[in-house]
Amino acid sequence: MRHGSFAENLRILLKALVLSRTGLASSLNVDKSLVGRWAAGTVTPSEHNLANLTRFVAEQIDGFTMLDWDRSPADFAARLGVSVEAATATAQLEWVPPAIQEEARRGARHRGWAYEGLWRSTRASSDLPGRFLCDIVEIRSQPEGVIRFRSGIESVRYEGQALLLQHQLFYFGADAQHGTVIFGIFSGIARQRAEVIEGLSLGTLRDAGGSPMASACVMSRLGDLSGDPTEDDRRFEAAVAELTPLAPEDAVSQQVRDRLALTQTPEIPGYLRLLFAHSLSRGAVLETDVM
DSSP states (O other): OOHHHHHHHHHHHHHHTTOOHHHHHHHHTSOHHHHHHHHHTSOOOOHHHHHHHHHHHHHHSTTOOGGGGGSOHHHHHHHTTSOHHHHHHHHTTTTSOHHHHHHHHHHHHHHGGGGOEEEEEEEEOSSSTTOEEEEEEEEEEETTTEEEEEEEETTEEEEEEEEEETTEEEEEEEETTTTEEEEEEEEOOSSSOEEEEEEEEEEEOSSTTOOEEEEEEEEEEEEOOOSOHHHHHHHHHHHHHHOOSBOOTTSSOHHHHHHHHTTBOTTSTTOBOOOGGGOOOEEOOOGGGOO
16 A cells, blocks of 8 residues: 555545545544644555455445555545546535535526536726726536636636635635635525626736735626537636736726625625615526516
């Protein structure tokens, strides 16, 4: 058994089975700190514990044997019926309770298709009052129940994941090159495919101190994904390259301008909100809607 790959495979297993380290420890009748050391790669299981662990997994995964632990992480994830990318992405959510993770996966499998596509986001400029900044966003729903998103503006590329809970998208991502992180909450659509969604995002300014900044955003669909990830990557980068980050003064509709202006609440200074009653979020217009 390869020491390094076992730890990573165990982490993939826990995520694939939506199982906590404490839950696995209880099932194997061992201390949870021992499972933590297995997952960290500081120790490997004894023959006795590995046999018990393998029997436990075999009860969940048909035909699972000791030999499966020697697989590479990618092969191991495939053996469990997930992609290593999805398992790794889920591993970033250890702080999210398993029940919420499972609800988000159900939401993604059921409604993730409604948000797939290439989008343009619009938000107020922090430097130029009355002007607006735009980003390009790609949202992709994967079969394992994971929604991946990335956004680009000039040289900045955020990549991350979104949780679809009821009719809201909670997203977070990071730009590895610049070491920055963003968070956001967007109001979704109940039934149709989403065409416009709005929400609030939290990030940092590109100043010397990385000042915190919260802003309201409206995202409009630019187009659908092609089904070919390589082609979608090309289209995403082409859209970012063609984008003028500072939107021309006549490029943002008055409706969007008015909506973003309403996020400021005079009665509570410094408080941002987007009340659902006035939401711009909407789905595709179906033929039956206009008959």
